[in-house]
Amino acid sequence: MTDFTDxxxxxxxxxxxxxxxxxxxxxxxIIMLILLLLNIINGAFGYVVIENTIEPTELVSSxxxxxxxxxxxxxxxxxxxxxxxxxxxxxxxxLADRSKTEIMSLVFERIIEPRVIESWTLSESILGKKAIFxxxxxxxxxxxxxxxxxxxxxxxxxxxxxxxxxxxIRTAIIGxxxxxxxxxxxxxxxxxxxxxxxxxxxTDNRFTRFIQxxxxxxxxxxxxxYGLLGLTVFVRWMGPLTSGIIxxxxxxxxxxxxxxxxxxxxxxxxxxxxxxxxxxEAIRAVPQSLRQAGYGVGATKWQIIWSHxxxxxxxxxxxxxxxxxxxxxxxxxxIVVIGASTFLSVDPSNIFSKFTTLPIQIYQxxxxxxxxFRHVAAAAILVLLAMLLTMNGFAIxxxxxxxxxxxxx
Amino acid sequence: xxxxxxxxxxxxxxxxEKFIQWFLLFCAAVSIFITLGIILILGKExxxxxxxxxxVEFLTSTKWQPMIEEFGVxxxxxxxxxxxxxxxxxAAPLGLFVAIYLSEYATDKVRGTLKPILxxxxxxxxxxxxxxxxxxxxxxxxxxxxxxxxxxxxxxSAGLVMGILILPLxxxxxxxxxxxxxxxxxxxxxxxxxxxxxxxxxxxxxAAFSGxxxxxxxxxxxxxxxxxxxxxxxxxGPNFTFNPFEAAETLTGYIVRISGGDISYxxxxxxxxxxxxxxxxxxxxxxxxxxxxxxxxxxxVYD
Numbered sequence: 001m002t003d004f005t006d007x008x009x010x011x012x013x014x015x016x017x018x019x020x021x022x023x024x025x026x027x028x029x030i031i032m033l034i035l036l037l038l039n040i041i042n043g044a045f046g047y048v049v050i051e052n053t054i055e056p057t058e059l060v061s062s063x064x065x066x067x068x069x070x071x072x073x074x075x076x077x078x079x080x081x082x083x084x085x086x087x088x089x090x091x092x093x094x095l096a097d098r099s100k101t102e103i104m105s106l107v108f109e110r111i112i113e114p115r116v117i118e119s120w121t122l123s124e125s126i127l128g129k130k131a132i133f134x135x136x137x138x139x140x141x142x143x144x145x146x147x148x149x150x151x152x153x154x155x156x157x158x159x160x161x162x163x164x165x166x167x168x169i170r171t172a173i174i175g176x177x178x179x180x181x182x183x184x185x186x187x188x189x190x191x192x193x194x195x196x197x198x199x200x201x202x203t204d205n206r207f208t209r210f211i212q213x214x215x216x217x218x219x220x221x222x223x224x225x226y227g228l229l230g231l232t233v234f235v236r237w238m239g240p241l242t243s244g245i246i247x248x249x250x251x252x253x254x255x256x257x258x259x260x261x262x263x264x265x266x267x268x269x270x271x272x273x274x275x276x277x278x279x280x281e282a283i284r285a286v287p288q289s290l291r292q293a294g295y296g297v298g299a300t301k302w303q304i305i306w307s308h309x310x311x312x313x314x315x316x317x318x319x320x321x322x323x324x325x326x327x328x329x330x331x332x333x334x335i336v337v338i339g340a341s342t343f344l345s346v347d348p349s350n351i352f353s354k355f356t357t358l359p360i361q362i363y364q365x366x367x368x369x370x371x372x373f374r375h376v377a378a379a380a381i382l383v384l385l386a387m388l389l390t391m392n393g394f395a396i397x398x399x400x401x402x403x404x405x406x407x408x409x
Numbered sequence: 410x411x412x413x414x415x416x417x418x419x420x421x422x423x424x425x426e427k428f429i430q431w432f433l434l435f436c437a438a439v440s441i442f443i444t445l446g447i448i449l450i451l452g453k454e455x456x457x458x459x460x461x462x463x464x465v466e467f468l469t470s471t472k473w474q475p476m477i478e479e480f481g482v483x484x485x486x487x488x489x490x491x492x493x494x495x496x497x498x499x500a501a502p503l504g505l506f507v508a509i510y511l512s513e514y515a516t517d518k519v520r521g522t523l524k525p526i527l528x529x530x531x532x533x534x535x536x537x538x539x540x541x542x543x544x545x546x547x548x549x550x551x552x553x554x555x556x557x558x559x560x561x562x563x564x565x566s567a568g569l570v571m572g573i574l575i576l577p578l579x580x581x582x583x584x585x586x587x588x589x590x591x592x593x594x595x596x597x598x599x600x601x602x603x604x605x606x607x608x609x610x611x612x613x614x615x616a617a618f619s620g621x622x623x624x625x626x627x628x629x630x631x632x633x634x635x636x637x638x639x640x641x642x643x644x645x646g647p648n649f650t651f652n653p654f655e656a657a658e659t660l661t662g663y664i665v666r667i668s669g670g671d672i673s674y675x676x677x678x679x680x681x682x683x684x685x686x687x688x689x690x691x692x693x694x695x696x697x698x699x700x701x702x703x704x705x706x707x708x709x710v711y712d
Binding site: 011012014015018019021022023025026028029030032033035036039040043189190191193194196197198201202210211213214215216217218220221222223224225227228229231232233236269272273276300301302323326327329330331332333336337339342359362363366367374377378381384385388389392396 | 423425426429430432433434436437438439440441443444446447450451454502503506507509510511514523525526527528529530532533534535536537538539540541543544545573576580604605606607610627630631633634635636637640641661664665668669674682683686689690693694697698701
């Protein structure tokens with residue numbers, strides 16, 4: 001009898017020990033998510049040392065440029081820049097026609113030329129504030145130290161730049177946005193149609209099963225393979241179409257089919273299987289009685305689908321589509337293979353333009369050796385994650401509410 | 410009695426309905442065109458590649474140096490396998506434990522908060538994980554093992570972060586498999602006096618074995634095809650090494666690096682990325698097919 005009780009104690013001990021292991025594993029998963037987010041926030045803010053090529057005090061005795069008139073600022077520009085450069089600016093837009101803020105930013109970027117010489121992450125800034133300040137005094141007597149949020153208004157609205165402190169993501173955001181519109185316009189109708197066919201029309205035969213298995217397999221193909229597919233089909237074979245030549249839109253800035261249209265269609269192919277699978281589940285969830293009621297009053301098959309099945313499953317189909325689209329927004333590898341531009345400072349004007357996207361910018365900034373670009377990358381990641389979390393959060397929230405509503409009925 | 414017009418129910422041929430049906434069928438067939446397209450394109454360009462390079466050399470040589478016409482796939486394949494196995498070493502046990510916790514131990518409330526967290530992890534773009542690997546995991550490894558032993562770019566860091574990436578996938582499929590085990594099995598086990606742990610480990614897990622295996626294989630397939638983490642953190646330049654702290658380029662990393670530069674069509678370099686793509690496609694397809702077979706097996710048993 002004693003053996004038995006001892007045994008139970010031992011077993012309970014092992015049991016609670018493993019219980020700890022399971023809990024700890026789960027906690028590790030959560031810690032990883034937190035670390036990931038903290039690491040990004042850590043990179044996006046922190047102290048920087050800035051050195052100006054010419055101090056504002058050398059231009060104006062008070063050092064405050066805001067007091068000056070526009071004409072004085074133009075005078076400063078002409079006095080400090082080469083004639084050729086001034087002529088180039090005049091060609092873009094006459095200096096006299098520019099607003100004071102535009103002139104001011106020219107003076108700022110071209111004459112004062114503030115450069116970040118050294119930068120620190122948020123954790124370094126908080127923990128080693130004193131050390132950073134003494135280090136700066138010794139190393140950079142001309143440097144100004146300031147706390148910089150790499151994610152700021154200029155960052156969101158400015159174009160790409162080769163200097164990290166002036167780099168912005170406007171071109172990338174516009175590119176991402178245009179690509180996603182193409183992707184949805186292609187993948188949503190085709191995907192939902194395919195799902196309707198498979199759920200409502202297809203009989204259970206070899207062909208249908210083959211399509212079904214094929215869709216599942218496609219959803220597991222690595223995204224980079226879709227990149228190779230898009231490169232060959234949309235960029236090489238359909239180059240004249242995707243670069244707009246046959247529409248007479250041969251913009252000299254387009255480079256042989258590596259356009260927004262190609263990228264959008266490639267991502268469309270990539271998320272098509274996901275949209276089909278989600279839409280199928282949505283259509284399957286529509287109760288059979290609804291269809292039978294439709295037949296009962298003499299509706300045709302398509303009438304039932306159009307006026308009963310689709311309206312009743314549309315919320316779920318849209319939720320699934322949002323999740324698929326948020327996957328497409330974050331995709332990098334296929335777009336690199338398609339040939340996103342590595343450096344683009346002109347906003348895309350139409351779907352036949354060269355492009356860059358937010359993930360591409362993050363990739364390129366992260367891959368650069370200068371630490372300042374890591375900060376820029378972190379700021380861009382924050383923007384990307386904010387976009388995705390809003391979309392995903394909305395989709396997951398809607399889905400959970402729908403599930404509750406359905407189970408309550 | 411008034412004459413009733415009985416013509417209204419006469420069935421009229423509905424051509425537009427037929428047209429719609431054909432259009433829908435066409436859309437469903439698009440997925441087949443995609444598969445055919447992938448096979449055709451990878452096959453065609455690979456054939457051009459294998460005209461220049463012998464397939465035996467491709468599959469056996471341990472040197473990948475396109476500059477001197479050496480095309481042996483092993484350096485690339487080896488680092489792909491290294492990162493994938495490191496990833497699985499993280500994701501398999503962690504994913505299994507988290508899934509057991511979620512399915513057997515967690516209350517509904519805890520599960521309700523944890524599952525969305527996992528979904529958020531799954532929704533983060535891989536390029537963000539690449540940033541994480543390069544700016545967090547690599548410095549951490551260099552801190553632990555010393556900067557002399559760990560290169561700035563290394564497969565260990567890429568593999569570990571990839572493990573975090575595939576954790577949600579492995580967890581959710583494993584949890585589905587555990588959930589599919591009927592409750593009567595657990596009740597029988599409790600009735601015999603087994604503890605919760607004994608029930609979980611010796612009844613539920615073996616019963617869900619094929620589903621768990623499917624989850625692991627799918628995770629492995631995802632790891633093999635993963636690109637951005639290795640492109641950022643594993644290093645550029647093929648390197649045949651078994652040391653996970655050395656830089657080594659993977660299959661996907663190589664494809665991205667070569668196609669990212671301006672590459673001219675119909676060169677051996679250009680064709681080589683398609684041959685590598687074909688190899689990648691075949692590996693992941695095989696893994697996916699095995700995984701689906703296994704899933705169907707557990708579905709058949711308990712549904």
